[in-house]
Amino acid sequence: MNPTMTRRSLLRCGAGGVAVLSLPGLLAACGGGGDGGGDGGELKDVLEFENWPYYMDTKGKTHPTRDQFKAETGITVNYYETISGNEETFAKYAPSLSQGNGIGRDIFVATDNSQFPGLYVSEGYVQKLDLDLIPNIDNLIPTQGNPGFDPDREYSLPWLTGMDGIAWNEELSGGPVTSIEQLFTDPKLKGKVTILGEMADSVGLVLLDSGDDPTNVTDEAFDRAIKTIEDAFDSGQILKATSQDYAPALLRGDFAASIAWSGDVAQLAAENPKLKWAIPDKGGIIWTDNMFIPLGGSVPTASTYMNYVYDPKVSAQIALGTSYSSSVKGVREAALEIDPDAASNELVFPTDEMLAQLHPNDPKMVSNADYITTWQAVLGR
Amino acid sequence: MGTFFHRRRRLTPYLLLAPGLLWLGFFFLIPLGFLGYQSLESGSYGNFEFTWEFSNFSNALTDYREQLFRSFLYAGIATLACLVLGYPMVYWIAFQAGPWRNFFLLVIVAPFFVTYLVRTLAWLNILADEGPVVGFLRDVHLLGADEGLIYTTFAVVSGIAYNFFPFMALPLYVSLEQIDPRMLEAAKDLYASSTQAFLRVTLPLSAPGIVAGTLLTFIPAAGDFINAALLGTPNQSMIGNVIQAKFLTSLDYPTAASLSFVLMASILVALLVYARAVGTEKLTG
Numbered sequence: 059m060n061p062t063m064t065r066r067s068l069l070r071c072g073a074g075g076v077a078v079l080s081l082p083g084l085l086a087a088c089g090g091g092g093d094g095g096g097d098g099g100e101l102k103d104v105l106e107f108e109n110w111p112y113y114m115d116t117k118g119k120t121h122p123t124r125d126q127f128k129a130e131t132g133i134t135v136n137y138y139e140t141i142s143g144n145e146e147t148f149a150k151y152a153p154s155l156s157q158g159n160g161i162g163r164d165i166f167v168a169t170d171n172s173q174f175p176g177l178y179v180s181e182g183y184v185q186k187l188d189l190d191l192i193p194n195i196d197n198l199i200p201t202q203g204n205p206g207f208d209p210d211r212e213y214s215l216p217w218l219t220g221m222d223g224i225a226w227n228e229e230l231s232g233g234p235v236t237s238i239e240q241l242f243t244d245p246k247l248k249g250k251v252t253i254l255g256e257m258a259d260s261v262g263l264v265l266l267d268s269g270d271d272p273t274n275v276t277d278e279a280f281d282r283a284i285k286t287i288e289d290a291f292d293s294g295q296i297l298k299a300t301s302q303d304y305a306p307a308l309l310r311g312d313f314a315a316s317i318a319w320s321g322d323v324a325q326l327a328a329e330n331p332k333l334k335w336a337i338p339d340k341g342g343i344i345w346t347d348n349m350f351i352p353l354g355g356s357v358p359t360a361s362t363y364m365n366y367v368y369d370p371k372v373s374a375q376i377a378l379g380t381s382y383s384s385s386v387k388g389v390r391e392a393a394l395e396i397d398p399d400a401a402s403n404e405l406v407f408p409t410d411e412m413l414a415q416l417h418p419n420d421p422k423m424v425s426n427a428d429y430i431t432t433w434q435a436v437l438g439r
Numbered sequence: 440m441g442t443f444f445h446r447r448r449r450l451t452p453y454l455l456l457a458p459g460l461l462w463l464g465f466f467f468l469i470p471l472g473f474l475g476y477q478s479l480e481s482g483s484y485g486n487f488e489f490t491w492e493f494s495n496f497s498n499a500l501t502d503y504r505e506q507l508f509r510s511f512l513y514a515g516i517a518t519l520a521c522l523v524l525g526y527p528m529v530y531w532i533a534f535q536a537g538p539w540r541n542f543f544l545l546v547i548v549a550p551f552f553v554t555y556l557v558r559t560l561a562w563l564n565i566l567a568d569e570g571p572v573v574g575f576l577r578d579v580h581l582l583g584a585d586e587g588l589i590y591t592t593f594a595v596v597s598g599i600a601y602n603f604f605p606f607m608a609l610p611l612y613v614s615l616e617q618i619d620p621r622m623l624e625a626a627k628d629l630y631a632s633s634t635q636a637f638l639r640v641t642l643p644l645s646a647p648g649i650v651a652g653t654l655l656t657f658i659p660a661a662g663d664f665i666n667a668a669l670l671g672t673p674n675q676s677m678i679g680n681v682i683q684a685k686f687l688t689s690l691d692y693p694t695a696a697s698l699s700f701v702l703m704a705s706i707l708v709a710l711l712v713y714a715r716a717v718g719t720e721k722l723t724g
Contacts, residue, residue: 145688152484152690181485249587291673297590298672311569312589427483434689438506438673438680 098185098357104134105359108147108166110347111139111302112322113218115379123375127366133359138163142301143255144172151352155183160354165363167217171258171345171418173425175214176207184213184350191361194368194386202346202385206421214348215364218321218382221408221416222259222343225318225335227308235315237339238267242290250314252307253287255299257433258419260287260317262343266417272343275423284432291436299437309333320405324381337415344416346385374400381405478696487692495697503681503698507705510677513592513667514660517599521607521656522649524600529608530641533615547608555602559669562598563589566670595675598666603659607652614648615641650717658706678702 114137115123124135141147147168151161168174178184189195198215208214226235232246241251253260261283265272268286270279290296297313304316309326323335351360367373370388377384378393383406390407393400401407408416423429481492500507532543550558564570566589573589576582588594618641626636664679678698685695 143688149687149690156485310567312563312567430689434684436673437684438676 098188098351099354099359100356101358101362102164102356103132104136105165105363106136106138106163106355107363108138108140108163109217110141110167112305112319112325113139113167113347113380113382115376117379122379123367123372126372127363130366131362133362135363141167142303144169144174145256148174148177151183152181155353156181158353161352162354163352164355164360165349166352167347167349169256169258169345169347170205170207171262171343171424172256173430175205175348175350176421176425178350178352179207179213182353184352185355185357186212187215187351187364188357188361191358192365192368194365197368197370197387199385199387205346205348208348214350215368216385217347217349217367218377218380219344219346219385220382221320221337221405221412222254222263222317222345223320223335223337224263224315225304225308225323225333226315227311227313228332228334230311230314234334234336236336238263241315241317241338242286242295247295247314249294249297250312251290251296252298252300252304252313252316253296254304254317254319255301255437257430258345258424259319259343260299261423261433262417262419263317263338266341266343267338269340271420272417272423273420275420280423280429280432284436288436321381324403324405337412341415341417344418371395377406378403383408474696474699477692478700480693480696482693484690484692492693495693496701499694499697499701503678506676506678506681507701509675510661510663510679510702511705511709513596513599513675513677514657514663516596517603517660518607518653518657520596520600521604522653525604525608525611525652526649529611530615533612533618534620544609544612547605550601551605555665556669558602559598559665562594562601562670566594566597590670590672590675592671592675594670595666595677598670599660599663602663602666603656606655606659610651610655611645611648614645614651618644646717650713654710654713658710661706662702 114121121135121137124137128134147166151166154161168178192215195211195215198211202216203211205211205214224235224238224241228234230247230250231244235241235244235247241247261280262272264283264286265275265279268279268282270276270282287296300307300316302319302322304313304318305322305326307313308316308318308323309330318335320335323333327333327335349360349364351357367376368386370386370392373384373386374389374392374396377389378396378400381403390401393406404412476489477487478495479489479492480487481490481495482488532540536543565572566587567573568587568589573582573587576588577584577586582588622640622644623636626640631639662679662682664677664683667675667677667680668683679702682695682698682702685691685698
């Protein structure tokens with residue numbers, strides 16, 4: 059005990075102690091977040107999986123691949139469609155993960171055209187996969203083997219790949235919407251246009267439209283793209299920026315055309331042919347969502363599930379069910395066995411011409427703090 | 440023995456206060472202290488440092504003046520709308536509804552059985568371009584064929600007014616219901632017209648309800664973000680939307696914390712001005 063402790067320092071320690079003990083302690087007690095990282099946990103009979111909406115095969119009210127997984131392994135998948143943005147998700151998880159606590163999830167996904175896959179790895183918020191339990195990792199296509207955020211695929215595996223393009227409701231648009239320029243200026247669409255709140259998607263397409271390179275973005279090109287978007291907001295052409303809630307609103311007719319993700323629209327268009335989606339004539343953006351195991355998640359359970367979805371037969375069902383593409387070898391053959399017409403689904407199996415039109419985002423752009431601040435201001439926050 | 444009970448009696452008020460004070464201490468003062476500490480930090484997520492960064496406050500005020508002003512404007516209009524719509528309705532319930540009083544009060548409170556989010560989402564359908572309201576207004580040519588209501592200032596203010604209506608109606612009801620009808624008879628006996636009786640008896644006696652109702656409506660409405668997020672666009676963005684995005688999207692805790700303080704301080708100032716204008720005795724009746 060420090061004999062020269064003054065009353066003031068004692069009070070300070072006391073107050074600090076109460077403060078430190080109370081809130082994080084209470085929050086942890088309320089969080090129910092599971093145990094911290096470390097050993098990776100034991101195999102459980104329940105897998106907690108958080109994902110974006112429109113991202114799992116469904117048949118009526120059932121989910122065939124999840125049900126098969128349960129039948130094969132006895133593990134129930136608790137599936138949450140509660141991811142609505144990469145930023146929001148990081149902000150939701152980070153306070154708990156930064157304390158070394160779990161988040162009540164075994165798998166979540168993050169998109170490679172945001173700064174977050176890199177942040178999860180560098181901040182130590184995610185656990186290594188148990189590769190012994192994932193022999194099917196050999197089925198990962200080579201082009202996905204070495205992403206910048208996880209060069210040796212120690213922490214992550216691709217979930218699905220999709221494209222940014224333009225979706226429109228034909229009843230309101232009076233015809234196809236084939237370019238960003240048309241989306242931002244066509245008087246028929248005025249006040250009925252939405253863009254995506256994710257910077258990489260919206261800015262990426264605008265960069266392409268003005269002839270700039272989205273894979274290597276300069277300050278001038280970024281400023282140009284922001285100006286274009288701001289002008290379209292100011293003129294009243296763009297109504298607002300959305301997450302996936304654009305999809306039902308497009309169907310209802312609240313919006314006429316939107317910057318949109320490929321598979322979402324395809325899933326809705328199956329029953330509503332007035333909904334259309336296309337890559338803009340000056341090109342689209344391609345991205346991949348990646349599965350991660352957060353701190354506190356059960357590595358064996360999560361790895362078992364990842365191995366399961368890396369079976370081409372399973373991956374083919376998920377890809378066909380969502381109209382997004384898979385990073386698993388042999389999916390095309392497996393898909394043809396399920397449905398002889400499957401190969402004609404260009405969202406699952408993009409043609410060579412489509413692939414030539416698609417570009418990834420510049421990783422430097424998506425993690426640039428100044429760009430992110432500028433983008434937030436465009437969104438009015 | 441006598442002194443013991445005497446001492447106990449003196450302790451009683453503190454014992455009665457203790458649970459409430461502890462609650463306030465733990466769940467209001469300590470978090471508020473954290474918030475104050477955070478509002479003076481600088482840096483980015485993961486590397487926040489306490490640097491007495493008072494510029495957070497000046498930056499918050501200059502960068503988000505527009506949203507702050509808009510929040511007070513929207514909250515003010517919504518509060519006024521609640522008062523104008525609510526007063527006659529509650530007056531009728533208190534004086535004319537007789538045995539149906541409780542039923543009508545239940546009707547006012549009934550929307551609260553549904554969650555806030557769902558109630559607000561319902562307005563998306565009510566005000567949608569294909570919805571009944573817009574269809575009717577277009578038919579009577581109050582709205583042009585390509586004009587709508589959804590995603591406008593009107594939609595946001597209506598949403599706020601709707602969502603906070605019971606906070607206005609219930610205090611109004613309590614103050615009106617307490618008025619002794621014989622006072623009005625007495626006024627009539629003294630040759631007051633109905634208007635005079637209302638202005639000189641009913642209105643002053645219901646003033647505490649009006650003051651309580653406006654405060655209960657205005658204060659949460661000024662910090663609301665759900666209505667602007669769901670029914671508006673960036674052009675209707677309120678200070679609550681900025682705070683929400685700074686805390687939960689961009690992880691800019693210092694700016695979010697300083698904005699929260701700016702909002703609290705502005706509400707406090709507005710409240711003091713209001714209390715000064717109407718007189719503090721109206722607050723307590």
